Amino acid sequence: MTLHLHDTATRTTRPFEPAQPGQASIYVCGATVQGTPHIGHIRGALNYDVLRRWLMHNGLDVLFVRNVTDIDDKILTKAADAGRPWWEWAYTHEREFEAAYTALGCLPPSALPRATGHVTQMIKLMQRLIDSGHAYVSGGDVYFDVQSFPDYGKLSGQRLDEVQQGESAAEGKRDPRDFTLWKSAKSGEPSWPTPWGDGRPGWHLECSAMATSYLGSEFDIHGGGVDLVFPHHENERAQSRAAGDGFARFWLHNAWVTMSGEKMSKSLGNVVSIPAMLEKATGQELRYYLIQPHYRSTIEYSDEALAEARQGYRRVEQFLRRATSQVGDIEAGEVPAEFAAALDDDLATPQAFAVIHNTVREGNTALDDRDDKLVAEHAAAVRGMTGVLGIDPLTEQAERGADNGTQQALTALVEGMLEQRQQARAARDFATADDVRDRLIAAGIAVADTADGPTWQVKSD
Protein backbone atom coordinates (compact mmCIF):
# COMPACT_ATOMS: atom_id res chain seq x y z
CA MET A 1 0.00 0.00 0.00
CA THR A 2 1.16 3.47 -0.75
CA LEU A 3 0.50 6.50 1.37
CA HIS A 4 -3.10 7.64 1.24
CA LEU A 5 -4.16 10.98 2.65
CA HIS A 6 -7.54 12.47 3.33
CA ASP A 7 -7.97 15.49 1.12
CA THR A 8 -10.47 18.05 2.33
CA ALA A 9 -11.03 19.42 -1.15
CA THR A 10 -12.32 16.14 -2.51
CA ARG A 11 -13.51 14.73 0.81
CA THR A 12 -11.81 11.50 -0.07
CA THR A 13 -8.81 9.57 1.08
CA ARG A 14 -6.71 9.11 -2.00
CA PRO A 15 -3.20 8.02 -2.95
CA PHE A 16 -0.53 10.59 -2.39
CA GLU A 17 1.68 11.03 -5.39
CA PRO A 18 4.00 14.00 -5.22
CA ALA A 19 4.16 16.29 -8.20
CA GLN A 20 7.90 15.74 -8.40
CA PRO A 21 8.83 12.10 -7.88
CA GLY A 22 11.06 11.67 -4.86
CA GLN A 23 10.15 15.04 -3.42
CA ALA A 24 7.35 16.45 -1.35
CA SER A 25 6.47 20.02 -0.56
CA ILE A 26 4.39 20.96 2.46
CA TYR A 27 3.06 24.28 3.59
CA VAL A 28 1.54 24.51 7.04
CA CYS A 29 -0.30 27.49 8.42
CA GLY A 30 1.60 28.37 11.53
CA ALA A 31 0.64 30.64 14.33
CA THR A 32 -0.50 34.17 14.59
CA VAL A 33 2.02 35.07 17.24
CA GLN A 34 -0.25 36.98 19.53
CA GLY A 35 -0.01 34.87 22.70
CA THR A 36 1.49 31.89 24.46
CA PRO A 37 0.97 28.56 22.65
CA HIS A 38 -1.31 25.93 24.13
CA ILE A 39 -1.53 22.24 23.30
CA GLY A 40 -4.18 22.86 20.68
CA HIS A 41 -1.83 25.03 18.67
CA ILE A 42 0.95 22.51 18.89
CA ARG A 43 -1.16 19.49 18.07
CA GLY A 44 -1.46 20.48 14.45
CA ALA A 45 2.24 21.08 14.13
CA LEU A 46 2.84 17.66 15.63
CA ASN A 47 0.54 15.98 13.12
CA TYR A 48 2.36 17.53 10.20
CA ASP A 49 5.69 16.73 11.78
CA VAL A 50 4.69 13.07 11.85
CA LEU A 51 3.63 13.30 8.22
CA ARG A 52 6.93 14.88 7.32
CA ARG A 53 8.94 12.27 9.18
CA TRP A 54 6.99 9.50 7.52
CA LEU A 55 7.64 10.95 4.07
CA MET A 56 11.32 11.33 4.92
CA HIS A 57 11.42 7.79 6.22
CA ASN A 58 10.11 6.68 2.85
CA GLY A 59 12.99 8.37 1.15
CA LEU A 60 11.36 11.58 0.00
CA ASP A 61 13.18 14.86 -0.01
CA VAL A 62 10.72 17.02 1.91
CA LEU A 63 10.48 20.78 1.78
CA PHE A 64 8.50 21.90 4.79
CA VAL A 65 7.45 25.51 5.17
CA ARG A 66 5.62 26.85 8.18
CA ASN A 67 4.76 30.51 8.28
CA VAL A 68 4.56 33.03 11.07
CA THR A 69 1.79 35.59 10.96
CA ASP A 70 3.48 38.48 12.66
CA ILE A 71 1.13 41.29 11.73
CA ASP A 72 -2.58 41.26 12.39
CA ASP A 73 -5.32 43.06 14.29
CA LYS A 74 -4.94 41.10 17.47
CA ILE A 75 -1.22 41.57 17.64
CA LEU A 76 -1.69 45.30 17.29
CA THR A 77 -4.44 45.37 19.91
CA LYS A 78 -2.66 43.23 22.46
CA ALA A 79 0.65 44.99 22.03
CA ALA A 80 -1.07 48.32 22.47
CA ASP A 81 -2.82 47.07 25.62
CA ALA A 82 0.52 45.92 26.98
CA GLY A 83 2.20 49.16 26.02
CA ARG A 84 4.79 47.37 23.93
CA PRO A 85 5.81 47.75 20.27
CA TRP A 86 3.80 45.41 18.08
CA TRP A 87 6.94 43.88 16.57
CA GLU A 88 8.33 43.07 19.98
CA TRP A 89 5.02 41.51 21.00
CA ALA A 90 5.02 39.36 17.87
CA TYR A 91 8.62 38.29 18.18
CA THR A 92 8.28 37.47 21.86
CA HIS A 93 5.49 35.05 21.11
CA GLU A 94 7.17 33.72 18.03
CA ARG A 95 10.00 32.61 20.29
CA GLU A 96 7.52 30.96 22.64
CA PHE A 97 6.04 29.02 19.75
CA GLU A 98 9.43 27.97 18.48
CA ALA A 99 10.44 26.84 21.96
CA ALA A 100 7.25 24.82 22.19
CA TYR A 101 7.76 23.17 18.80
CA THR A 102 11.29 22.27 19.79
CA ALA A 103 10.29 20.95 23.20
CA LEU A 104 7.74 18.65 21.59
CA GLY A 105 10.23 17.34 19.08
CA CYS A 106 9.18 19.06 15.88
CA LEU A 107 11.90 19.11 13.27
CA PRO A 108 12.82 22.65 12.28
CA PRO A 109 11.10 23.73 9.08
CA SER A 110 12.95 24.22 5.82
CA ALA A 111 11.85 27.83 5.97
CA LEU A 112 10.00 29.92 8.53
CA PRO A 113 8.73 32.89 6.56
CA ARG A 114 7.15 35.88 8.29
CA ALA A 115 4.34 37.82 6.71
CA THR A 116 6.06 41.14 7.22
CA GLY A 117 9.05 39.97 5.23
CA HIS A 118 7.04 39.11 2.13
CA VAL A 119 5.14 42.23 1.23
CA THR A 120 6.88 42.34 -2.14
CA GLN A 121 5.51 38.93 -3.04
CA MET A 122 2.06 39.97 -1.86
CA ILE A 123 2.09 43.07 -4.02
CA LYS A 124 3.00 40.98 -7.05
CA LEU A 125 0.16 38.59 -6.37
CA MET A 126 -2.32 41.44 -5.91
CA GLN A 127 -1.17 43.00 -9.14
CA ARG A 128 -1.80 39.76 -10.98
CA LEU A 129 -5.26 39.53 -9.47
CA ILE A 130 -6.11 43.11 -10.32
CA ASP A 131 -4.81 42.69 -13.85
CA SER A 132 -6.89 39.61 -14.40
CA GLY A 133 -10.02 41.18 -13.00
CA HIS A 134 -10.26 39.15 -9.82
CA ALA A 135 -9.43 41.96 -7.43
CA TYR A 136 -10.17 45.65 -7.20
CA VAL A 137 -8.95 48.68 -5.33
CA SER A 138 -11.36 50.66 -3.27
CA GLY A 139 -10.24 53.60 -1.23
CA GLY A 140 -6.80 52.17 -0.59
CA ASP A 141 -8.13 48.73 0.31
CA VAL A 142 -7.76 45.85 -2.08
CA TYR A 143 -10.52 43.26 -2.24
CA PHE A 144 -10.90 39.91 -3.90
CA ASP A 145 -13.99 39.71 -6.09
CA VAL A 146 -15.58 36.49 -4.96
CA GLN A 147 -18.06 36.34 -7.81
CA SER A 148 -15.26 36.42 -10.35
CA PHE A 149 -14.15 32.99 -9.25
CA PRO A 150 -16.86 30.40 -9.93
CA ASP A 151 -15.02 27.76 -7.93
CA TYR A 152 -15.36 29.79 -4.76
CA GLY A 153 -16.67 27.64 -1.91
CA LYS A 154 -15.60 24.37 -3.42
CA LEU A 155 -12.90 23.58 -0.88
CA SER A 156 -15.14 23.99 2.11
CA GLY A 157 -18.36 22.82 0.51
CA GLN A 158 -20.00 26.21 0.88
CA ARG A 159 -22.38 27.53 -1.73
CA LEU A 160 -21.75 31.16 -2.38
CA ASP A 161 -25.41 32.07 -1.98
CA GLU A 162 -25.42 30.43 1.43
CA VAL A 163 -22.32 32.12 2.72
CA GLN A 164 -23.33 34.59 5.35
CA GLN A 165 -22.23 38.15 5.50
CA GLY A 166 -18.46 37.70 5.36
CA GLU A 167 -15.82 39.65 7.18
CA SER A 168 -16.53 43.04 8.66
CA ALA A 169 -18.67 44.90 6.17
CA ALA A 170 -16.32 47.43 4.73
CA GLU A 171 -17.91 50.20 2.80
CA GLY A 172 -15.87 49.88 -0.35
CA LYS A 173 -16.81 46.30 -1.06
CA ARG A 174 -18.79 45.46 -4.13
CA ASP A 175 -20.14 42.37 -2.45
CA PRO A 176 -20.18 41.80 1.30
CA ARG A 177 -18.64 38.39 0.78
CA ASP A 178 -15.56 39.79 -0.94
CA PHE A 179 -12.54 39.45 1.28
CA THR A 180 -9.71 41.81 2.01
CA LEU A 181 -6.37 41.33 0.37
CA TRP A 182 -4.84 44.52 1.65
CA LYS A 183 -5.91 47.00 4.32
CA SER A 184 -5.22 50.65 3.85
CA ALA A 185 -3.14 52.31 6.53
CA LYS A 186 -4.75 53.80 9.57
CA SER A 187 -2.85 56.42 11.45
CA GLY A 188 -0.57 55.02 14.07
CA GLU A 189 -0.59 51.54 12.59
CA PRO A 190 2.34 49.92 10.84
CA SER A 191 2.19 50.04 7.07
CA TRP A 192 4.08 49.21 3.93
CA PRO A 193 4.01 51.07 0.62
CA THR A 194 2.17 49.65 -2.39
CA PRO A 195 1.13 51.01 -5.77
CA TRP A 196 -2.33 51.55 -4.24
CA GLY A 197 -1.20 53.31 -1.12
CA ASP A 198 0.27 52.43 2.24
CA GLY A 199 -1.28 49.60 4.18
CA ARG A 200 -0.85 46.18 5.66
CA PRO A 201 -1.64 42.63 4.57
CA GLY A 202 -4.98 40.96 4.89
CA TRP A 203 -4.74 37.63 6.60
CA HIS A 204 -5.19 35.30 3.64
CA LEU A 205 -2.88 36.94 1.18
CA GLU A 206 0.34 36.18 3.01
CA CYS A 207 -0.05 32.41 2.86
CA SER A 208 -0.67 32.35 -0.85
CA ALA A 209 2.27 34.63 -1.48
CA MET A 210 4.66 32.77 0.77
CA ALA A 211 3.64 29.24 -0.14
CA THR A 212 4.15 29.80 -3.84
CA SER A 213 7.23 31.91 -3.25
CA TYR A 214 9.00 29.02 -1.54
CA LEU A 215 7.33 25.95 -2.98
CA GLY A 216 6.34 27.03 -6.46
CA SER A 217 3.01 27.76 -8.07
CA GLU A 218 1.85 24.23 -7.33
CA PHE A 219 2.89 22.20 -4.32
CA ASP A 220 1.87 18.96 -2.69
CA ILE A 221 0.29 19.48 0.68
CA HIS A 222 -1.27 22.36 2.54
CA GLY A 223 -2.12 21.77 6.18
CA GLY A 224 -3.79 23.54 9.04
CA GLY A 225 -6.50 23.30 11.66
CA VAL A 226 -10.10 22.54 10.72
CA ASP A 227 -11.16 26.04 11.58
CA LEU A 228 -9.04 27.31 8.71
CA VAL A 229 -11.00 25.50 6.02
CA PHE A 230 -13.33 28.42 5.78
CA PRO A 231 -12.65 31.17 5.20
CA HIS A 232 -8.86 31.14 5.35
CA HIS A 233 -8.03 28.25 3.07
CA GLU A 234 -11.01 28.84 0.85
CA ASN A 235 -9.74 32.35 0.26
CA GLU A 236 -6.15 31.28 -0.21
CA ARG A 237 -7.22 28.80 -2.81
CA ALA A 238 -9.46 31.30 -4.54
CA GLN A 239 -6.87 34.02 -4.84
CA SER A 240 -4.08 31.68 -5.90
CA ARG A 241 -6.04 29.77 -8.46
CA ALA A 242 -7.68 32.89 -9.80
CA ALA A 243 -4.18 34.22 -10.32
CA GLY A 244 -3.32 31.13 -12.29
CA ASP A 245 -1.40 29.09 -9.73
CA GLY A 246 -2.21 25.42 -9.27
CA PHE A 247 -1.59 25.80 -5.56
CA ALA A 248 -2.08 22.94 -3.12
CA ARG A 249 -2.70 19.44 -4.47
CA PHE A 250 -3.82 18.04 -1.11
CA TRP A 251 -5.53 19.87 1.73
CA LEU A 252 -5.10 18.36 5.18
CA HIS A 253 -6.89 19.52 8.28
CA ASN A 254 -6.32 18.46 11.85
CA ALA A 255 -9.01 18.43 14.51
CA TRP A 256 -9.13 20.32 17.77
CA VAL A 257 -8.00 19.73 21.25
CA THR A 258 -11.01 20.55 23.38
CA MET A 259 -11.50 20.94 27.07
CA SER A 260 -14.72 20.11 28.87
CA GLY A 261 -16.23 19.52 25.46
CA GLU A 262 -15.40 22.97 24.23
CA LYS A 263 -12.88 24.55 22.01
CA MET A 264 -10.02 26.06 23.90
CA SER A 265 -10.66 29.60 24.82
CA LYS A 266 -8.33 32.24 26.00
CA SER A 267 -8.94 31.49 29.65
CA LEU A 268 -8.52 27.76 29.19
CA GLY A 269 -5.41 28.42 27.20
CA ASN A 270 -3.63 29.43 30.35
CA VAL A 271 -4.31 26.07 31.89
CA VAL A 272 -2.95 24.10 28.99
CA SER A 273 -0.25 26.41 27.73
CA ILE A 274 2.82 24.53 26.68
CA PRO A 275 4.95 25.89 29.52
CA ALA A 276 2.26 24.80 32.00
CA MET A 277 1.94 21.38 30.39
CA LEU A 278 5.67 20.81 30.46
CA GLU A 279 5.44 20.95 34.22
CA LYS A 280 3.07 18.00 34.11
CA ALA A 281 4.84 15.88 31.55
CA THR A 282 8.01 15.75 29.49
CA GLY A 283 8.00 16.94 25.92
CA GLN A 284 8.01 13.39 24.61
CA GLU A 285 5.21 12.29 26.90
CA LEU A 286 3.14 15.22 25.76
CA ARG A 287 3.93 14.43 22.18
CA TYR A 288 2.93 10.81 22.71
CA TYR A 289 -0.37 11.98 24.15
CA LEU A 290 -1.10 14.36 21.31
CA ILE A 291 -0.19 12.14 18.37
CA GLN A 292 -1.74 8.88 19.54
CA PRO A 293 -5.33 9.74 18.52
CA HIS A 294 -5.98 10.09 14.81
CA TYR A 295 -5.22 13.60 13.59
CA ARG A 296 -8.76 14.10 12.34
CA SER A 297 -10.31 13.13 15.67
CA THR A 298 -10.93 15.65 18.38
CA ILE A 299 -8.91 15.20 21.53
CA GLU A 300 -10.84 15.88 24.68
CA TYR A 301 -8.12 16.98 27.03
CA SER A 302 -8.03 15.57 30.53
CA ASP A 303 -5.32 15.15 33.12
CA GLU A 304 -6.32 11.50 33.42
CA ALA A 305 -5.87 10.85 29.72
CA LEU A 306 -2.51 12.56 29.81
CA ALA A 307 -1.48 10.42 32.77
CA GLU A 308 -2.48 7.32 30.83
CA ALA A 309 -0.40 8.39 27.90
CA ARG A 310 2.56 8.90 30.20
CA GLN A 311 2.12 5.37 31.50
CA GLY A 312 2.02 4.07 27.97
CA TYR A 313 5.12 5.99 27.02
CA ARG A 314 6.97 4.72 30.04
CA ARG A 315 6.08 1.17 29.21
CA VAL A 316 7.85 1.62 25.90
CA GLU A 317 10.72 3.44 27.54
CA GLN A 318 11.09 0.78 30.20
CA PHE A 319 11.29 -1.94 27.59
CA LEU A 320 14.02 -0.15 25.67
CA ARG A 321 15.97 0.49 28.86
CA ARG A 322 15.81 -3.14 29.88
CA ALA A 323 16.65 -4.28 26.39
CA THR A 324 19.65 -2.00 26.18
CA SER A 325 21.00 -3.09 29.53
CA GLN A 326 20.59 -6.73 28.57
CA VAL A 327 21.93 -6.78 25.03
CA GLY A 328 23.81 -3.51 24.68
CA ASP A 329 23.17 -0.53 22.45
CA ILE A 330 20.52 -0.96 19.82
CA GLU A 331 20.18 1.01 16.63
CA ALA A 332 16.82 1.88 15.13
CA GLY A 333 15.75 -0.82 12.70
CA GLU A 334 13.17 -1.35 10.01
CA VAL A 335 9.59 -0.67 10.93
CA PRO A 336 7.17 -3.62 10.80
CA ALA A 337 4.91 -3.85 7.79
CA GLU A 338 1.77 -3.36 9.88
CA PHE A 339 3.20 -0.15 11.22
CA ALA A 340 3.95 1.11 7.74
CA ALA A 341 0.50 0.09 6.58
CA ALA A 342 -1.06 2.00 9.45
CA LEU A 343 0.75 5.24 8.68
CA ASP A 344 0.12 4.78 4.97
CA ASP A 345 -3.58 4.73 5.75
CA ASP A 346 -4.00 8.45 6.28
CA LEU A 347 -1.56 8.45 9.20
CA ALA A 348 -3.50 5.99 11.34
CA THR A 349 -1.41 6.58 14.42
CA PRO A 350 -3.73 4.65 16.77
CA GLN A 351 -3.00 1.45 14.88
CA ALA A 352 0.65 2.39 14.66
CA PHE A 353 0.75 2.66 18.44
CA ALA A 354 -0.94 -0.72 18.71
CA VAL A 355 1.90 -2.19 16.65
CA ILE A 356 4.44 -0.56 18.93
CA HIS A 357 2.80 -1.99 22.01
CA ASN A 358 2.48 -5.44 20.53
CA THR A 359 6.15 -5.35 19.69
CA VAL A 360 6.98 -4.17 23.19
CA ARG A 361 5.02 -7.03 24.70
CA GLU A 362 6.78 -9.57 22.53
CA GLY A 363 10.06 -7.90 23.37
CA ASN A 364 9.33 -8.16 27.08
CA THR A 365 8.59 -11.83 26.67
CA ALA A 366 11.87 -12.27 24.85
CA LEU A 367 13.57 -10.41 27.68
CA ASP A 368 12.09 -12.80 30.23
CA ASP A 369 13.13 -15.72 28.05
CA ARG A 370 16.61 -14.25 27.72
CA ASP A 371 16.38 -14.59 23.98
CA ASP A 372 18.86 -11.83 23.21
CA LYS A 373 18.54 -12.07 19.46
CA LEU A 374 14.78 -11.57 19.63
CA VAL A 375 15.17 -8.83 22.20
CA ALA A 376 17.52 -6.94 19.90
CA GLU A 377 15.17 -7.41 16.97
CA HIS A 378 12.15 -6.12 18.78
CA ALA A 379 14.00 -3.28 20.41
CA ALA A 380 15.37 -2.20 17.03
CA ALA A 381 11.86 -2.26 15.60
CA VAL A 382 10.54 -0.22 18.51
CA ARG A 383 13.27 2.34 18.09
CA GLY A 384 12.54 2.48 14.39
CA MET A 385 8.85 3.07 14.97
CA THR A 386 9.20 5.53 17.81
CA GLY A 387 11.83 7.34 15.80
CA VAL A 388 9.41 7.88 12.94
CA LEU A 389 6.89 9.27 15.38
CA GLY A 390 9.47 11.41 17.14
CA ILE A 391 9.07 9.69 20.50
CA ASP A 392 12.13 7.48 20.74
CA PRO A 393 12.93 7.53 24.46
CA LEU A 394 16.57 6.69 23.97
CA THR A 395 17.06 9.72 21.79
CA GLU A 396 15.79 11.98 24.48
CA GLN A 397 17.92 10.26 27.03
CA ALA A 398 20.94 10.83 24.89
CA GLU A 399 20.16 14.52 24.81
CA ARG A 400 19.51 14.72 28.50
CA GLY A 401 22.34 12.47 29.54
CA ALA A 402 24.85 14.81 28.00
CA ASP A 403 23.63 17.75 29.98
CA ASN A 404 25.24 18.17 33.34
CA GLY A 405 26.88 16.85 36.43
CA THR A 406 23.64 16.66 38.37
CA GLN A 407 22.70 13.51 36.54
CA GLN A 408 26.08 11.96 37.28
CA ALA A 409 25.88 12.89 40.94
CA LEU A 410 22.41 11.40 41.20
CA THR A 411 23.54 8.23 39.50
CA ALA A 412 26.48 7.85 41.86
CA LEU A 413 24.30 8.33 44.92
CA VAL A 414 21.54 6.01 43.81
CA GLU A 415 23.91 3.31 42.72
CA GLY A 416 25.73 3.57 46.02
CA MET A 417 22.48 3.02 47.87
CA LEU A 418 21.50 0.17 45.63
CA GLU A 419 24.85 -1.45 46.31
CA GLN A 420 24.14 -1.25 50.05
CA ARG A 421 20.77 -2.77 49.46
CA GLN A 422 22.22 -5.63 47.44
CA GLN A 423 24.65 -6.38 50.25
CA ALA A 424 21.83 -6.39 52.76
CA ARG A 425 19.80 -8.67 50.54
CA ALA A 426 22.72 -11.03 50.11
CA ALA A 427 22.93 -11.17 53.89
CA ARG A 428 19.18 -11.74 53.99
CA ASP A 429 18.83 -8.57 56.02
CA PHE A 430 15.56 -7.64 54.32
CA ALA A 431 14.67 -4.98 56.86
CA THR A 432 17.69 -2.93 55.83
CA ALA A 433 17.17 -3.70 52.16
CA ASP A 434 13.56 -2.55 52.27
CA ASP A 435 14.51 0.53 54.22
CA VAL A 436 16.92 1.58 51.51
CA ARG A 437 14.31 0.97 48.87
CA ASP A 438 11.71 2.94 50.80
CA ARG A 439 14.06 5.89 51.05
CA LEU A 440 14.65 5.81 47.31
CA ILE A 441 10.93 5.59 46.62
CA ALA A 442 10.32 8.49 48.98
CA ALA A 443 12.84 10.47 46.95
CA GLY A 444 10.91 9.67 43.77
CA ILE A 445 13.08 6.86 42.50
CA ALA A 446 11.51 3.59 41.46
CA VAL A 447 13.54 0.44 41.96
CA ALA A 448 13.03 -2.76 40.03
CA ASP A 449 14.97 -5.98 40.57
CA THR A 450 15.85 -8.01 37.52
CA ALA A 451 17.83 -11.15 36.96
CA ASP A 452 20.78 -8.91 36.19
CA GLY A 453 20.44 -6.83 39.32
CA PRO A 454 18.44 -3.78 40.27
CA THR A 455 17.47 -1.01 37.91
CA TRP A 456 16.15 2.40 38.82
CA GLN A 457 14.28 5.26 37.26
CA VAL A 458 13.27 8.72 38.33
CA LYS A 459 9.53 8.89 38.52
CA SER A 460 8.75 12.48 37.77
CA ASP A 461 5.31 12.44 39.35
Add this chain to the structure above:
RNA sequence: GGCGGAGUGGCCGAGUGGUUCAGGCAAGGGCCUGCAAAGCCCUGUACACGGGUUCGAUUCCCGUCUCCGCCUCCA
Protein backbone atom coordinates in the same frame (compact mmCIF):
# COMPACT_ATOMS: atom_id res chain seq x y z
C1' G B 1 -30.59 28.80 7.86
C1' G B 2 -26.10 26.43 5.05
C1' C B 3 -21.76 23.13 5.52
C1' G B 4 -19.13 19.45 8.40
C1' G B 5 -17.68 16.07 12.54
C1' A B 6 -19.04 12.86 16.63
C1' G B 7 -21.89 9.39 20.14
C1' U B 8 -18.04 2.05 21.27
C1' G B 9 -17.05 -2.13 27.33
C1' G B 10 -14.84 1.48 34.26
C1' C B 11 -11.78 5.30 31.30
C1' C B 12 -8.89 6.73 26.71
C1' G B 13 -9.21 5.14 21.84
C1' A B 14 -9.36 1.97 16.90
C1' G B 15 -12.17 -0.92 13.66
C1' U B 16 -15.33 -4.25 11.01
C1' G B 17 -21.49 -6.90 7.64
C1' G B 18 -20.95 -12.87 10.59
C1' U B 19 -16.14 -16.20 12.96
C1' U B 20 -9.75 -15.19 17.56
C1' C B 21 -8.35 -10.53 19.32
C1' A B 22 -7.33 -3.43 18.09
C1' G B 23 -3.96 -1.10 21.53
C1' G B 24 -3.36 1.52 26.14
C1' C B 25 -4.89 2.78 31.23
C1' A B 26 -7.52 1.02 35.45
C1' A B 27 -9.63 -3.58 38.01
C1' G B 28 -9.69 -8.91 39.49
C1' G B 29 -7.09 -13.83 39.32
C1' G B 30 -2.45 -16.46 38.30
C1' C B 31 3.09 -16.97 37.34
C1' C B 32 7.66 -14.79 38.85
C1' U B 33 9.89 -12.29 43.46
C1' G B 34 12.53 -12.77 50.34
C1' C B 35 8.62 -8.93 49.84
C1' A B 36 7.69 -5.44 46.23
C1' A B 37 8.08 -3.20 41.50
C1' A B 38 8.45 -4.40 36.53
C1' G B 39 7.25 -8.22 33.16
C1' C B 40 4.23 -12.38 31.29
C1' C B 41 -0.64 -15.19 31.14
C1' C B 42 -6.04 -15.13 31.98
C1' U B 43 -10.83 -12.39 32.81
C1' G B 44 -14.67 -8.26 31.27
C1' U B 45 -18.73 -9.82 26.53
C1' A B 46 -19.27 -2.68 24.35
C1' C B 47 -20.94 -0.37 20.14
C1' A B 48 -26.82 6.68 21.64
C1' C B 49 -32.21 5.50 20.37
C1' G B 50 -36.17 3.74 16.82
C1' G B 51 -37.15 1.58 12.28
C1' G B 52 -35.46 -0.73 7.54
C1' U B 53 -32.30 -3.84 4.15
C1' U B 54 -30.05 -8.77 5.11
C1' C B 55 -29.74 -15.59 6.49
C1' G B 56 -27.06 -12.15 9.84
C1' A B 57 -25.60 -5.11 11.58
C1' U B 58 -22.02 -2.06 16.22
C1' U B 59 -20.62 -1.92 10.92
C1' C B 60 -25.22 -0.31 5.17
C1' C B 61 -30.01 2.88 4.61
C1' C B 62 -33.85 6.14 6.87
C1' G B 63 -35.47 8.79 11.03
C1' U B 64 -34.86 10.63 16.20
C1' C B 65 -32.06 12.45 20.29
C1' U B 66 -27.55 14.51 22.20
C1' C B 67 -22.80 16.90 21.69
C1' C B 68 -19.20 19.72 18.92
C1' G B 69 -17.04 22.72 14.98
C1' C B 70 -17.17 26.27 10.70
C1' C B 71 -20.16 30.18 8.20
C1' U B 72 -16.53 37.17 12.17
C1' C B 73 -10.67 36.37 14.52
C1' C B 74 -8.91 31.37 15.80
C1' A B 75 -4.58 25.44 15.50
